[in-house]
Amino acid sequence: MARYESLIDALGDTPLVGLPHLSPRWEGERPVRLWAKLEDRNPTGSIKDRAALAMILAAEADGRLTPGCTILEPTSGNTGISLAMVAKLRGYGLVCVMPENTSIERRQLLEMFGARIISSPAAGGSNQAVATAKQLAEQYPDWVMLYQYGNPANAQAHYEGTGPELLRDLPTITHFVAGLGTTGTLMGTGRYLREKVPDIAIIAAEPRYGELVYGLRNIDEGFVPELYDNSVLTSRFSVTSYDALRRTRDLIEQEGIFAGISTGAILHAALSVAERVDAAGGQADVAFVVADGGWKYLSTGAYAGSLQQAAERLEGQLWA
Amino acid sequence: MAIEVKIPTILRTYTGGAKSVDGSGSTLSALIDNLDGAHPGLKGRLITDEGSLHRFVNVYVNDEDVRFTGSLDTTLNDGDSVTILPAVAGGQ
Numbered sequence: 001m002a003r004y005e006s007l008i009d010a011l012g013d014t015p016l017v018g019l020p021h022l023s024p025r026w027e028g029e030r031p032v033r034l035w036a037k038l039e040d041r042n043p044t045g046s047i048k049d050r051a052a053l054a055m056i057l058a059a060e061a062d063g064r065l066t067p068g069c070t071i072l073e074p075t076s077g078n079t080g081i082s083l084a085m086v087a088k089l090r091g092y093g094l095v096c097v098m099p100e101n102t103s104i105e106r107r108q109l110l111e112m113f114g115a116r117i118i119s120s121p122a123a124g125g126s127n128q129a130v131a132t133a134k135q136l137a138e139q140y141p142d143w144v145m146l147y148q149y150g151n152p153a154n155a156q157a158h159y160e161g162t163g164p165e166l167l168r169d170l171p172t173i174t175h176f177v178a179g180l181g182t183t184g185t186l187m188g189t190g191r192y193l194r195e196k197v198p199d200i201a202i203i204a205a206e207p208r209y210g211e212l213v214y215g216l217r218n219i220d221e222g223f224v225p226e227l228y229d230n231s232v233l234t235s236r237f238s239v240t241s242y243d244a245l246r247r248t249r250d251l252i253e254q255e256g257i258f259a260g261i262s263t264g265a266i267l268h269a270a271l272s273v274a275e276r277v278d279a280a281g282g283q284a285d286v287a288f289v290v291a292d293g294g295w296k297y298l299s300t301g302a303y304a305g306s307l308q309q310a311a312e313r314l315e316g317q318l319w320a
Numbered sequence: 321m322a323i324e325v326k327i328p329t330i331l332r333t334y335t336g337g338a339k340s341v342d343g344s345g346s347t348l349s350a351l352i353d354n355l356d357g358a359h360p361g362l363k364g365r366l367i368t369d370e371g372s373l374h375r376f377v378n379v380y381v382n383d384e385d386v387r388f389t390g391s392l393d394t395t396l397n398d399g400d401s402v403t404i405l406p407a408v409a410g411g412q
Binding site for chain 1: 328329330331365374375376377378380383384385387388389403405406407408409410411412
């Protein structure tokens with residue numbers, strides 16, 4: 001059944017597609033296969049629709065959100081776009097605190113959905129956006145900050161949605177790989193899959209940015225999301241812009257999938273673990289997340305020119 | 321045995337501004353001791369008084385987070401690349 005009462009109802013149940021060309025060994029006695037979960041097929045084109053809807057429903061249920069309320073959120077883009085869509089359909093205002101060094105497409109989309117954008121300085125990246133949003137929350141106590149980094153509904157959306165969908169579509173799953181940002185996807189999906197498949201490996205890929213983004217004044221200004229629980233993960237990779245871009249292009253060239261840059265980072269980690277399994281003579285079904293499509297990153301130059309040129313253009317940009 | 325260690329901006333006061341330095345050691349713990357000899361004070365910024373990695377410091381050996389590979393006991397080999405970064409907010 002592919003008929004829905006409204007756009008929100010069309011959320012989730014995204015396709016899981018095989019990568020016969022990029023997998024180390026697609027067929028044969030001990031296959032090592034990669035599977036992409038196409039989260040760009042959600043209503044606003046990213047995995048963040050899941051968390052956004054879940055956080056809004058939870059806030060309505062506990063009475064924090066009432067008709068006409070204004071929602072406040074620090075976001076470098078996708079969560080903001082998802083919140084803007086749900087907020088529009090359910091009658092809320094939205095204020096997004098967004099770092100300056102994010103792509104123009106994201107700003108235009110947010111503005112079109114009617115969100116207000118407050119810019120935070122490029123230096124310090126999302127760290128600074130979180131700090132600015134927390135200050136605003138104090139200044140405007142009637143605004144409701146859903147706070148994706150610490151909101152249990154973010155992880156719960158994946159515990160109830162992404163995890164069960166993956167297990168239904170790939171009962172032989174051995175590895176799950178996703179991006180590490182708010183950590184909601186990995187915590188929720190990881191917990192669900194670990195309960196059902198105790199030996200499963202849960203692997204995080206985090207973006208490694210240019211120095212600007214790590215420009216803290218001192219180490220105690222560092223940040224670990226409240227949702228993060230080390231024990232859910234089995235390994236965690238830091239992926240450079242160059243490697244992320246390289247894999248984004250591999251995905252188009254070999255499998256026809258046009259994904260955003262963070263998906264390249266996730267694929268890079270997925271291939272690392274798949275190649276290790278293959279080298280050790282094992283078999284595996286590795287599922288990874290395509291977090292969004294490449295459309296919102298065209299203006300960054302990520303898909304034009306040589307890899308080296310593209311990576312240089314991304315220096316200082318928040319691409320995940 | 322030379323291991324390249326990338327130093328984040330925030331800790332370069334200890335390395336005379338150098339973005340990367342060479343160190344040696346067969347484990348991460350030994351490497352940090354070795355680095356502290358050449359760059360006194362660095363260890364105190366990475367390791368807590370209780371002897372574990374600082375909560376807001378991430379260390380990667382060949383791009384893999386050491387908290388999942390044995391933490392300070394992670395073994396090192398010649399030619400490995402070690403990256404130190406402060407933990408900052410990511411996500412969309």
